[in-house]
Amino acid sequence: MLSAKMEDYLKAIYRLERDGDPPIAPSTIAEMLDVTAPTVTSMVEKLADRGLIEREKYKGVRTTPEGETVALEIIRHHRLLETFLTEQLGYDWAEVHEEAEVLEHHISEEFERRVAAVLDEPEFDPHGDPIPSDSLDPIDDESATALSEHNEGGQVEVARVRDRDPDELTYLSDAGITPGTVLTVEEVAPIGMVTVQLESGSSVSLPDHIADAIQVRAPDTQSEDGVSQA
Amino acid sequence: MLSAKMEDYLKAIYRLERDGDPPIAPSTIAEMLDVTAPTVTSMVEKLADRGLIEREKYKGVRTTPEGETVALEIIRHHRLLETFLTEQLGYDWAEVHEEAEVLEHHISEEFERRVAAVLDEPEFDPHGDPIPSDSLDPIDDESATALSEHNEGGQVEVARVRDRDPDELTYLSDAGITPGTVLTVEEVAPIGMVTVQLESGSSVSLPDHIADAIQVRAPDTQSEDGVSQA
DNA sequence: ACACCAAATTAGACAAGTCTAACCCAAAAG
DNA sequence: CTTTTGGGTTAGACTTGTCTAATTTGGTGT
Numbered sequence A, B: 001m002l003s004a005k006m007e008d009y010l011k012a013i014y015r016l017e018r019d020g021d022p023p024i025a026p027s028t029i030a031e032m033l034d035v036t037a038p039t040v041t042s043m044v045e046k047l048a049d050r051g052l053i054e055r056e057k058y059k060g061v062r063t064t065p066e067g068e069t070v071a072l073e074i075i076r077h078h079r080l081l082e083t084f085l086t087e088q089l090g091y092d093w094a095e096v097h098e099e100a101e102v103l104e105h106h107i108s109e110e111f112e113r114r115v116a117a118v119l120d121e122p123e124f125d126p127h128g129d130p131i132p133s134d135s136l137d138p139i140d141d142e143s144a145t146a147l148s149e150h151n152e153g154g155q156v157e158v159a160r161v162r163d164r165d166p167d168e169l170t171y172l173s174d175a176g177i178t179p180g181t182v183l184t185v186e187e188v189a190p191i192g193m194v195t196v197q198l199e200s201g202s203s204v205s206l207p208d209h210i211a212d213a214i215q216v217r218a219p220d221t222q223s224e225d226g227v228s229q230a
Numbered sequence C: 001a002c003a004c005c006a007a008a009t010t011a012g013a014c015a016a017g018t019c020t021a022a023c024c025c026a027a028a029a030g
Numbered sequence D: 001c002t003t004t005t006g007g008g009t010t011a012g013a014c015t016t017g018t019c020t021a022a023t024t025t026g027g028t029g030t
Helices: A004-019 A026-033 A037-049 A065-089 A096-103 A109-118 A166-175 A208-213 B004-019 B026-033 B037-049 B065-089 B096-103 B109-118 B166-175 B208-213
Strands: A053-056 A060-063 A155-161 A182-189 A193-198 A203-207 A214-217 B053-056 B060-063 B155-161 B182-189 B193-198 B203-207 B214-217
Touching: A004 A026, A004 A037, A004 A060, A004 A065, A026 A037, A026 A060, A037 A053, A037 A060, A060 A065, A065 A096, A065 A109, A065 B109, A109 B065, A193 A208, A203 A208, A208 A214, B004 B026, B004 B037, B004 B060, B004 B065, B026 B037, B026 B060, B037 B053, B037 B060, B060 B065, B065 B096, B065 B109, B193 B208, B203 B208, B208 B214
Parallel strands: none
Antiparallel strands: A053 A060, A155 A182, A155 A214, A182 A193, A193 A203, B053 B060, B155 B182, B155 B214, B182 B193, B193 B203
C-alpha cells in the first residue's frame, strides 16, 4: 500500500506534467507541496524504487504508466468526493476541495464504487474538471481556453474554473458564474481586468488571475440541461 | 490536533472503561489494539502529558473528562458514518464498521454536521448503538441485557448487536435478526446454543458467543416504526 | 576553457509510532 | 517476611517523513 504522502507526491508530479513538460524538477515539486528540496529528493527516491516514477538525478522525474494510474485513481477519488459533497451533502463548491483533499486518501474501492453509482457515474466535478473513469484511462484536459484570452464581444460558456481559493469561488458563484454559465466578454481593460456580461444582463469585473483560471469554450447552442459537458 | 493513533488509544481506553472498571491495565489496551506493551507505555505517557488520561505507573489509566469528550467525538463520527453508509450509500451493516473505522479520523466538523443533518440527527446506528449527541454528553450504554441471559419462552426485542464480524452479521441479517426484531426464546440448550423464534415463525439457532452479543429488552408493545429505540 | 551560481544531493538530526530485549515492581504465595 | 513471578517500564533500534547545513553537480557567462 502507498502512504497518503506518496499519493500526494504522485498527484503533484502528475499535475505538473499536465501543465509544464517532463521531466519535473525537484524544486517545482517542493514548491507545490510546500516542503524543502531534500525532502523531495528522498521521496522521489522511494517512488522511483517502487516503479511509480522515472528519475534522472539532477534532472527531474516523470511518472511511469503505473504511477499515472495511481495518480488518476487519487484524482478520481478527489473529484468524485467533491461532486458527492456538493450534490448529496449540500456543500458549496468553495468548501469541497479541502475536505476531498483529506478523504481522497482514505476511502475504499467499495466507497468509490458506491459513490459513483449514487451520483450516476458523473463525468465532471463541481468545478467542471473531468472525473477519470473507473478504468483510469488518461483524460485529456485541454479542450478549453482561458477567459482572459478572449476578445471583447465574444460569447463563451464556462467549462472549468481552475481556482480553489474559497473566497474567490464564493465570489464567483455569488456573481452567478459557475460551469455552464454563458458569458459575453464586455471589456478587456489594460489594467489587468476583464468585464463580462451574464445572460441576466448583469456585468461582473474580474482581475486577470481569476480570468486566467476560468476556462471557456464556444457556447452550447443546444440545450440548457446538465448533460452538456461531454 | 490529535493524531489518528492517539484517537484510537483514547477510544479503546474509553470502551474498556465502559465494560470493565478503571484503571485500565496497559496489557488490556495492548491486546485490544494489537500492539506490544512498551508501545502502550509510550503512548499513555503522551496521552497523560496531554491531559487526556490519568496515569498511575504500574497500575493503569483512566480517561479525564477532556479525554472522554474526545472519545465521544470519535464514537459520534464512527456511528454517524456507519448510519450514513447504510442509509445513503446502500452498504450492508456487515461492511460499515471497517470503513467507518478509517474515516472517523478524517472527517471535518463540517462533514459531521452535514451528515447528521442529512440523516435527521439519528440517535442510533445500524447496530443499535446510541450515537453521542452533538454536545458530546456521556451516553449510558447499559439499559439492555444479553439474549443469552433470557429463559425459554420469554419474548424480547433486539436492541443492539455488539458483534462486528462481517460473516456473523450477514448471517444474522439474512436470518432476519436486526435491531427492532422481536424474538421468542425457544430453547436454551446446555451445549452452548440458544434457539429463538421470529415473528415469521421461523427458528434460528445461535451459538453462545453470538447470543451474548445480542442485547435485548422488553418488546415495544406500541408501534412498529423506526423511532421506537428511545 | 574556467569560474561561478543556482539547484540538487548527501549528511545528520528529529518526532511519531512501533518493535525486541533487558530490567524492575509489586502483589501473591509460601 | 521473603521469594517468586507476571506484568510494566526502560533502553535502544527501526521506519517514515521532515528539517538544516554542508557539499556536489552541471549549465552559464565571460
